[in-house]
Amino acid sequence: MRNSLKVLRAMRDWSQADLADQLSVSRQTVNALETGKYDPSLPLAFKLARLFERSIEDIFEPELDDSDDPDDPDDLDDTPDQVAAHVAQLHEASV
Numbered sequence: 181m182r183n184s185l186k187v188l189r190a191m192r193d194w195s196q197a198d199l200a201d202q203l204s205v206s207r208q209t210v211n212a213l214e215t216g217k218y219d220p221s222l223p224l225a226f227k228l229a230r231l232f233e234r235s236i237e238d239i240f241e242p243e244l245d246d247s248d249d250p251d252d253p254d255d256l257d258d259t260p261d262q263v264a265a266h267v268a269q270l271h272e273a274s275v
Contacts, residue, residue, distance in 0.1 A: 182241045186214045188232045203227055216243075 189199050189210075196210040203210070203224065212218035220228065220240075229236045 181216060181219045182243055183213065183216070183239055185210070185228070185239065188234070188239065189214075202231055 185199075189196070194202075196214070197207045200207045200210045205224070209218065213220055225236045225240065228239055232239065
């Protein structure tokens with residue numbers, strides 16, 4: 181999962197240890213979060229959002245993998261227009 185933790189931390193001139201202290205986690209955990217080796221638990225994501233006064237979505241963004249197909253009607257990230265187009269295609273195929 182991509183995130184902006186390193187930038188947000190740098191904007192406050194905090195070290196990884198400073199952020200770790202604020203969150204009551206280890207510096208290694210902060211490093212793992214920043215490098216994408218570890219996805220935060222939901223409670224930790226909420227702590228980060230409160231601390232940086234941002235929404236969780238502003239801090240974290242899921243990375244797309246090969247299983248994420250933007251044309252898949254079952255993909256929850258589809259826009260309403262994409263879903264409508266898929267429905268129309270399915271309807272035409274069934275007629």
